[in-house]
Amino acid sequence: MSKVILLVEDNSSDEKLTVLAFKKCGVSNEVVVVRDGAEALDYLFGTGKYAGRDTSVRPTLVLLDLGLPRIDGHEVLRRIRADERTKLLPVVILTSSKEDEDVARGYALGANAYVRKPVDFVEFAQAAKTLGLFWLLLNEPPRVGPSK
Amino acid sequence: MDRKRAIRTAWQHSGVAVAAVVVASVLRLWPLHALEARLAWLTFYPAVAVAALYGGLRAGLLATSVSLVSVLWLLPPVTGQPFIRDSADWLGLAVFAATCTLVSGIAEATRRANARAKQAHEDAEVANRELEAFSYSVAHDLRAPLRGMNGFAQVLLDGYGEKLDADGQDALQEILLNARRMGSLIDALLSLSRVTRSAVKPESVDLSEVVRAIGSQLSTAEPERTVDLVVQDDLHADLDPDLARTLVENVLGNAWKFTGKVPAPRIEFGITERNRVRAFYVRDNGAGFDMAFANKLFAPFQRLHTVAEFPGTGIGLATVQRIVHRHGGRLWAEGTVDGGATFYFAFPRRDSGGM
Numbered sequence: 001m002s003k004v005i006l007l008v009e010d011n012s013s014d015e016k017l018t019v020l021a022f023k024k025c026g027v028s029n030e031v032v033v034v035r036d037g038a039e040a041l042d043y044l045f046g047t048g049k050y051a052g053r054d055t056s057v058r059p060t061l062v063l064l065d066l067g068l069p070r071i072d073g074h075e076v077l078r079r080i081r082a083d084e085r086t087k088l089l090p091v092v093i094l095t096s097s098k099e100d101e102d103v104a105r106g107y108a109l110g111a112n113a114y115v116r117k118p119v120d121f122v123e124f125a126q127a128a129k130t131l132g133l134f135w136l137l138l139n140e141p142p143r144v145g146p147s148k
Numbered sequence: 149m150d151r152k153r154a155i156r157t158a159w160q161h162s163g164v165a166v167a168a169v170v171v172a173s174v175l176r177l178w179p180l181h182a183l184e185a186r187l188a189w190l191t192f193y194p195a196v197a198v199a200a201l202y203g204g205l206r207a208g209l210l211a212t213s214v215s216l217v218s219v220l221w222l223l224p225p226v227t228g229q230p231f232i233r234d235s236a237d238w239l240g241l242a243v244f245a246a247t248c249t250l251v252s253g254i255a256e257a258t259r260r261a262n263a264r265a266k267q268a269h270e271d272a273e274v275a276n277r278e279l280e281a282f283s284y285s286v287a288h289d290l291r292a293p294l295r296g297m298n299g300f301a302q303v304l305l306d307g308y309g310e311k312l313d314a315d316g317q318d319a320l321q322e323i324l325l326n327a328r329r330m331g332s333l334i335d336a337l338l339s340l341s342r343v344t345r346s347a348v349k350p351e352s353v354d355l356s357e358v359v360r361a362i363g364s365q366l367s368t369a370e371p372e373r374t375v376d377l378v379v380q381d382d383l384h385a386d387l388d389p390d391l392a393r394t395l396v397e398n399v400l401g402n403a404w405k406f407t408g409k410v411p412a413p414r415i416e417f418g419i420t421e422r423n424r425v426r427a428f429y430v431r432d433n434g435a436g437f438d439m440a441f442a443n444k445l446f447a448p449f450q451r452l453h454t455v456a457e458f459p460g461t462g463i464g465l466a467t468v469q470r471i472v473h474r475h476g477g478r479l480w481a482e483g484t485v486d487g488g489a490t491f492y493f494a495f496p497r498r499d500s501g502g503m
Contacts, residue, residue, distance in 0.1 A: 011292050011296075013292070013293070013295070013296030013299070013300070014292060014295060014354070017303075067288070096291045096292060096295075118157050118331075119299055119305070119327060119331030120324075121295075121298050122297065122302060
């Protein structure tokens with residue numbers, strides 16, 4: 001089973017750049033892109049647009065932006081952590097802000113990491129590479145599922 | 149709802165005015181009965197003052213009227229003697245009425261001035277908060293398109309660079325450079341607005357220690373440079389530790405940067421007395437500046453050198469100034485072109501430890 005990355009990103013340029021950055025550094029995993037917080041939750045819980053999706057197939061990593069339309073990143077994270085099926089899912093906040101408040105709130109809600117998107121693409125690609133290496137190769141993901 | 153509250157407040161004010169006069173009457177009748185008819189108005193002056201201070205002009209005038217009624221008609225039957233017997237007593241009454249009206253008027257004016265000041269303060273706070281929220285969101289939202297520009301220019305350079313000639317590649321490099329520069333401007337702007345938004349929690353900070361720590365950071369970042377850093381020991385100040393660090397980072401970083409082109413760079417940190425004020429100073433023997441432009445030093449985005457001469461955003465000293473002001477302190481600078489610069493900052497209260 002291939003490891004899927006769920007990218008929650010409303011800005012299409014940032015989305016393309018993230019995918020390009022992964023490609024550039026050899027992270028070839030499938031990247032599922034959702035455009036806002038509501039769509040992210042639909043994907044994870046198999047509701048709305050994603051009704052009928054096999055939700056036992058969970059992404060290995062969620063890259064979550066904070067400033068999202070409809071349901072913002074912090075709220076998405078809160079709901080991910082509140083649900084039995086997704087509460088252990090590795091979630092990395094990937095955003096523009098490095099405000100102390102945003103960072104603290106992200107960790108308080110159970111983020112596994114907080115990465116600020118650099119403006120410089122070379123740095124951005126480096127960050128994507130590090131994230132990919134760590135979360136997809138080095139890190140041992142939790143084994144949870146409704147099958148038990 | 150507001151009208152109901154206004155009515156309740158009016159009743160409260162009237163109640164206090166009447167109660168004050170009742171207390172004044174009782175005091176005048178019993179503990180002060182030995183005065184007989186002399187100083188008839190003695191206890192009523194403070195009663196009116198209390199009413200006016202509590203409820204303003206209307207409450208003051210109400211208390212004055214009730215006092216008049218009390219002295220003229222209610223008290224005489226109880227004491228068995230009239231308080232007003234001759235024209236001198238009428239004069240006393242007139243003086244009482246005039247004084248009380250004046251006191252009530254002054255109380256009202258003070259109340260209104262206070263209310264206006266409070267309102268102005270609240271308005272200023274709201275405006276300030278809005279401005280900060282605005283600059284926060286502008287700065288963040290500006291970064292996203294910038295990342296796009298820089299990113300795709302880089303993609304173009306990486307993927308299609310060989311299809312461009314030297315001029316084309318150079319143009320792409322310029323786009324990248326400018327995007328990076330704007331990125332650091334936005335970051336500097338954010339850090340400046342953060343200084344205003346964050347709470348100041350002062351405690352005793354060993355500034356000498358902070359200066360040494362930042363100094364060693366700077367020399368780690370540029371190991372090829374040798375700068376003679378002279379730090380006076382044990383200089384303490386009551387500052388917010390985070391902001392103190394930001395302050396030293398900027399002042400020392402500045403000195404570090406502007407001594408980059410002199411043969412024997414030297415930076416001193418110490419304390420001195422200027423115009424009977426104890427002030428910390430950071431002195432360098434670097435590029436300095438023309439005192440004619442001293443007023444521009446601390447304004448955001450003002451620079452006295454080109455980016456090519458010395459890189460920078462023009463935000464550092466503005467940040468320093470905000471930090472010093474937020475601690476109630478003062479900041480000034482002295483310098484000459486090619487003769488180095490000295491930045492002084494002075495804080496109220498305990499400036500230095502061990503002195």
